[in-house]
Amino acid sequence: MLQIFRRYLLMLIVRPLARLMFGLDVIGAENLPKDGPAIIAANHNSHVDTVVLLCLFPSRLLPKLRPVAAADHFDKGGFGSWFSRNIIGIIPIKRSGAERGEDVLAGAKEALARGEILVIFPEGSRGAPEEMTKFKGGVARLAESAPEAPIVPVYLQGAGRSLPKDAKLLVPFNTTAVVGKALYWRGDYRALVDELRAKIEALKAEAPPLRWK
Amino acid sequence: MRIEGNLLTCWSHGCGIDVHLPLMLGFAGVLALLLLGTLAALILPRAQPGKWSDLGPRMRSWWVIALLVGGALLAGWQAFTILMAVISFLALKEFLTLAPTRKEDRLIVLLAYLTIIVNYGLIFTDTLFQDSYNIYLVFTPVYAFLVMAATMAWIGRTDGFLSTVGIVHWGVVVCVYNIGYIAFLMRTPDAEAPAGAAGLVFFLLLITQLNDVAQYCWGKAIGRNKITPNVSPNKTWEGDRRLADDGRRVLFPRALLHPAFAGARGDHGAYRAAGRIFWRHYDERDQTRSWREGYIAPHPRPWRGARSAR
Numbered sequence: 404m405l406q407i408f409r410r411y412l413l414m415l416i417v418r419p420l421a422r423l424m425f426g427l428d429v430i431g432a433e434n435l436p437k438d439g440p441a442i443i444a445a446n447h448n449s450h451v452d453t454v455v456l457l458c459l460f461p462s463r464l465l466p467k468l469r470p471v472a473a474a475d476h477f478d479k480g481g482f483g484s485w486f487s488r489n490i491i492g493i494i495p496i497k498r499s500g501a502e503r504g505e506d507v508l509a510g511a512k513e514a515l516a517r518g519e520i521l522v523i524f525p526e527g528s529r530g531a532p533e534e535m536t537k538f539k540g541g542v543a544r545l546a547e548s549a550p551e552a553p554i555v556p557v558y559l560q561g562a563g564r565s566l567p568k569d570a571k572l573l574v575p576f577n578t579t580a581v582v583g584k585a586l587y588w589r590g591d592y593r594a595l596v597d598e599l600r601a602k603i604e605a606l607k608a609e610a611p612p613l614r615w616k
Numbered sequence: 617m618r619i620e621g622n623l624l625t626c627w628s629h630g631c632g633i634d635v636h637l638p639l640m641l642g643f644a645g646v647l648a649l650l651l652l653g654t655l656a657a658l659i660l661p662r663a664q665p666g667k668w669s670d671l672g673p674r675m676r677s678w679w680v681i682a683l684l685v686g687g688a689l690l691a692g693w694q695a696f697t698i699l700m701a702v703i704s705f706l707a708l709k710e711f712l713t714l715a716p717t718r719k720e721d722r723l724i725v726l727l728a729y730l731t732i733i734v735n736y737g738l739i740f741t742d743t744l745f746q747d748s749y750n751i752y753l754v755f756t757p758v759y760a761f762l763v764m765a766a767t768m769a770w771i772g773r774t775d776g777f778l779s780t781v782g783i784v785h786w787g788v789v790v791c792v793y794n795i796g797y798i799a800f801l802m803r804t805p806d807a808e809a810p811a812g813a814a815g816l817v818f819f820l821l822l823i824t825q826l827n828d829v830a831q832y833c834w835g836k837a838i839g840r841n842k843i844t845p846n847v848s849p850n851k852t853w854e855g856d857r858r859l860a861d862d863g864r865r866v867l868f869p870r871a872l873l874h875p876a877f878a879g880a881r882g883d884h885g886a887y888r889a890a891g892r893i894f895w896r897h898y899d900e901r902d903q904t905r906s907w908r909e910g911y912i913a914p915h916p917r918p919w920r921g922a923r924s925a926r
Contacts (some may be wrong), residue, residue, distance in 0.1 A: 423702075426709065514642065567719060574722045575705075577713040614716035 405525060406466050409490055414462040421458050425565060426577030429459060430609060439448040439467045439518040439576030440552040441585075444542055444599055446535045448563030453491065455522035455578050456522050466492075469514050470522040473498050478600055496541075498527065504508075515549040526598065533560070533613065535603070543595040553585030555615040556599055557605055558606035560613055581606040635690065638811040644817050646682055649829075653678065665837070674832075676827075685821060689814040693802035694740075697815070700799040701736040705729065707791040715787065720729045720773055724764055730785050731760045735796050742803045752800065755791035762784055 419435045436443075443456060453470045460468060474495035477487040487493045495588075506512075511521055523545070525538040546554055561578035563613060582604045586598055657675045660668040688696040712725055738752040765781045773780070798820065804813040811819070831851055839852030 423705075447764050499841070561713065564717070565724070570722070572722060572726055574726050575796070576725075577709060613712075614714075 405489055407520050410465050413465055418458045421454050424575045427458055428579040434584055439520045440515045440549050441520045441551055442554045443522045444525055445557040445559050447526045447529050449566045451562035458540045469494050469498055469519050471511050475550045493540050512548040513569035533563040538596050538600050544591040550588040556583040556602040558603050560610045579608050579610050636812040637813050639815045696802045697739050697799040704732050704792045704795045711787040711791055715783050724784050727764055728788050731788050732792050735792050738800050
């Protein structure tokens with residue numbers, strides 16, 4: 404029931420609104436996975452990023468799309484927590500304060516095992532608008548747990564202008580998502596993270612020029 | 617269906633739509649052109665592979681434009697004004713996305729979007745108070761101009777003041793204020809326009825779009841020397857000359873237009889707006905061109921063209 408509600412909410416309200424507000428231009432849509440399990444890895448500048456990524460997929464895949472999000476931000480209890488978990492469909496991840504020996508990625512690994520599509524932001528935080536920071540290693544550990552899952556690099560541009568970190572006003576600007584060819588787990592954590600970062604940097608060069616200071 | 621004078625009344629499900637006969641003929645003509653174009657898009661790429669590859673996507677966007685605009689024209693001025701407001705919003709967003717802006721300018725950009733509400737709101741209030749059109753005339757060029765600059769000063773943004781204020785206001789005038797005149801034309805009283813207000817708008821859009829189509833066809837057929845190779849590579853002097861000398865004079869003689877607009881009696885705002893648009897459009901060919909580029913034609917994103925050219 405809730406899944407049907409979520410699907411139609413995203414399809415009939417969120418997607419048309421997002422199209423109107425953010426344009427949702429896509430380059431390389433054919434590189435998006437047709438089914439799970441898969442990992443979508445993108446740069447992160449804004450809460451709008453998640454909306455843009457959810458709107459890239461056909462509504463048939465919506466029940467499988469699971470954004471991986473910081474528990475300290477989105478899972479603080481109350482209505483916000485219910486909304487994030489059930490409507491956005493997040494998998495909460497503890498960024499700090501985990502106990503020794505606790506696998507913070509357990510939830511995400513289970514989702515991959517169920518054949519779901521994870522949406523993750525390897526930077527781990529939004530940071531300054533339209534700038535990319537260091538990638539964290541969690542994406543490689545997830546890839547190791549599901550070596551058959553393609554890791555699809557996506558470069559998102561423009562969302563950091565619409566709603567940067569700490570901003571209170573949402574200002575419409577067009578966003579562009581550049582989707583690259585998938586890469587796979589090959590047995591080396593560092594190499595995977597570096598390759599992913601290089602791929603997203605390369606996609607950035609394909610995006611339309613952004614005159615933003 | 618009932619015909620009275622040049623007014624065609626269609627009855628369906630108990631509610632009637634009045635359509636002027638010339639407008640109906642115009643719609644039929646556009647439909648015929650669209651069908652012809654669709655046929656050409658099916659045949660020509662096979663006859664001369666490569667040369668007509670962009671005709672198919674062009675035909676698709678023309679179908680969408682024709683259905684949206686035609687539907688809004690039939691639905692009345694309210695629907696048409698809302699359609700134009702949405703087009704203004706999309707155009708302004710595209711403009712501000714491509715134009716150089718800074719993160720500190722977000723508030724000013726938001727104000728620019730708010731002008732769309734006031735601008736089109738003034739078209740809705742045209743019959744409520746008499747000065748609505750006069751306020752429309754000065755709101756964007758004067759008040760939006762001043763308020764946006766003053767806001768920059770209030771929030772203390774003195775760095776890059778001129779570039780921000782200049783770019784944003786320029787975008788508002790092009791994307792909101794000017795497009796708004798097309799919607800204002802829909803408020804012309806029926807008694808003042810031979811084919812109704814919708815007929816005036818239809819005529820304006822038709823000559824603008826035909827200009828584009830004719831440029832495309834003549835340019836492909838006999839065009840050699842490009843007018844502005846860096847801006848719009850499909851426009852050629854040959855296409856323009858042919859269009860100006862033959863097409864427009866035969867199709868739209870000034871004598872036909874004159875009685876409609878030169879005899880301006882009323883002081884009605886929309887009526888004067890009509891005169892402004894038509895004479896500007898008719899007399900200044902260059903302006904017509906920039907008009908079309910900026911407002912109605914579904915041009916691909918400029919950066920995309922640049923990339924594929926590389």
